[in-house]
Amino acid sequence: MAEPEQSQFSRREAMAVLARAPEDRVLALFAASGLPEAATPLRGPETGLVALRGRIGGGGAAFNFGEATVTRASVKLPTGEVGHSYALGRAREKARIAAVIDALAQKPENRARVADAILAPLRAEQRETDGRRREETAATQVDFFTMTRGED
Amino acid sequence: MYVAVKGGEAAIENAHRLLADRRRGPRDVPALTLEQIAGQLALAVDRVMAEGSLYDAGLAALAIKQARGDMIEAIFLLRAYRTTLPRFGYSKPMDTGAMLVERRISATYKDLPGGQLLGPTFDYTHRLLDPDLAGDDMPEQPERREGAAEESRMPRVTEILAGEGLVEPDGALPDSTEPADITRTPPEFPQGRDARLQALSRGDEGFLLALGYSTQRGYARSHPFAGEIRIGEVEIELDVPELDFPVPLGRIRVTECQMINQFKGSAKAPPQFTRGYGLVFGQSERKAMAMALCDRALRAKELGEDVVAPAQDEEFVISHSDNVQATGFVEHLKLPHYVDFQAELGLVRQMRREFEERKQTSTVKEAAE
CATH class of the missing domain: 1.10.20 (Histone, subunit A)
Structure with missing residues (x-):
């Protein structure tokens, strides 16, 4: 059972990685994976709005503070699996392919290929981006020092 | 006519x-x-x-x-x-404590956990125009501090302070309350803080800035401190019927401001610091601060303060904060009002005639006397 930890994805994690990924990367990695694209559209791809909620004071009662565009799709594979995708933005082709990927990943024989060929590279790119941003921000941290006072 | x-x-x-x-x-x-x-x-x-x-x-x-x-x-x-798009639903309330922080400062605590992170700020720039930008500029790559901890949460200053009870807790409303939605329900006054925050978050930056400024200058003085300002990306999740877990939608960048205000207490509340809250899309620090100042000022009634200044007047602030509504009403004055104006013109002519007649009569009278 020596599957590397890197390529384990729950369905939720897979959807998170796909939601954040740029459209061209999802399409390119899917095309390169050789996985079958055949699927019947059940819904969409369609773009709509999600009302975004925050919390008063950060942790208090919820309030609505704006909306965002969201694109979603649902598809059914010839073998019956149903896949869904949701992501901020208006990338319709990405939504369709992400739903196909979600459906394919439900078949045990596809799981490793979906993870290794598509999800793992995307997650690595996202971790790289986050890590770089964290390091760039960390470089702007103020390191306070106290000047020596005369009377000491 | x-x-x-x-x-x-x-x-x-x-x-x-x-x-x-x-x-x-x-x-x-x-x-x-x-x-x-x-x-x-x-x-x-x-x-x-x-x-x-x-x-x-x-x-x-x-x-x-x-x-x-x-x-x-x-x-x-x-x-x-x-208005052309269907609404898929309401997201789960986002957790700004789990933000991937790009800037985070506090004017009240020097040594807060996680540190003061300046991020990409205009603060401390000299505000001198840079002629180099007139060309095709290519600045240096940003400095990086390697090994920056991959922490999942950066606690808000207000969480750190909550322990002593000297600062009021995050604004709570009864759990059963469904948050107001001003895009669905026409505004009624008085409003809940949830509805006000929704209106302020989309309100005109210039208008809120001026009102926030007015509170600092003494119109509803509230002695504010910027407890914390943070900018960064937060995850958005949505509950959908077809899946048994909240679906991750990706991240958005927001600016959050925690204003902490002196408060001498009232019949209802002990002396403690009170708070104003700002939450705005994108990197919008000035707007988030102005919003937090206005949020606090608009809580006057709730805190038993006298309503004496424009920034405390809920109906005035909320009704005039939306620049799309404001521009619609101001700019509609450009549309043809020919008929209205003809009617007014007729009226003024008539009034003028009557005025002249009265004047004539009184002159004649005076001459006769």
Whole structure:
């Protein structure tokens, strides 16, 4: 059972990685994976709005503070699996392919290929981006020092 | 009096054609791409998203281009676009404590856990125009501090302070309360804090800035401290019927401001620090601060304070904070009012006649006496 930890994805994690990924990367990695694209559209791809909620004071009662565009799709594979995708933005082709990927990943024989060929590279790119941003921000941290006072 | 109102079709068509040409500018200069606007005028895009109340950088960039950089026109375009889309639902309340922080400062605590992170700020710049930017500038790569901890949460200053009870807790409403939605329900006054925050978050930055400033100058003085300002990306999740877990939608960038205000206490509440809250799309620090100042001022009644200043007057502030509504009503004055004006003109002529007659009569009388 020596599957590397890197390529384990729950369905939720897979959807998170796909939601954040740029459209061209999802399409390119899917095309390169050789996985079958055949699927019947059940819904969409369609773009709509999600009302975004925050919390008063950060942790208090919820309030609505704006909306965002969201694109979603649902598809059914010839073998019956149903896949869904949701992501901020208006990338319709990405939504369709992400739903196909979600459906394919439900078949045990596809799981490793979906993870290794598509999800793992995307997650690595996202971790790289986050890590770089964290390091760039960390470089702007103020390191306070106290000047020596005369009377000491 | 009847006034002809037909006509002008050709003039309108030609005006729009002229507008398109002027918008394009000199044709020997390359057209702006949306990527350039979103990437290099990012804070303009953030403002249009915030006041348009729609998070979509590509659409906001398009709106700015189409509006020739007129921000309120761009905001109007975005608001109009959102009415064409169906609503999929309400997200789960986002957790700003789990933000991937890009800037985080506190003016009240020097040594707060996680540190003071300046991020990409205009603060401490000299505000001298940089002639180098007139050309094709290519700044240095940002410095990186390696090994930055990959922590999942950065506690808010207000969480750190909560222990002593000297600062009021996060604003709570009864759990059963469904948050107000001003896009669905016409505003009624008095409003809940949830409805006010929704209105303030999309409110005009200039208007809220001026009101916030007025509270600092003594109109509803509230002795504010910037407890914390943080900017960064937060995850958005949505509950959907077809899946048994909240679906991750990706991240949005927001600015959050925790204003901490001196409060001497009232019959209802002990002396403690009270709070104002700001939450705005994108990197919009000035707006988030102004919003937090206004939120606190508008809590006057709740805290048993006298309502004596414009910034504390809920109906005044909320009814005039939306720049799309404001521009609609102000700019409608340009539309033909020929009939209205003819009627008023007739009225003024009549009043003038009567005025002259009265004057004449009194002069005659005086002469006779």
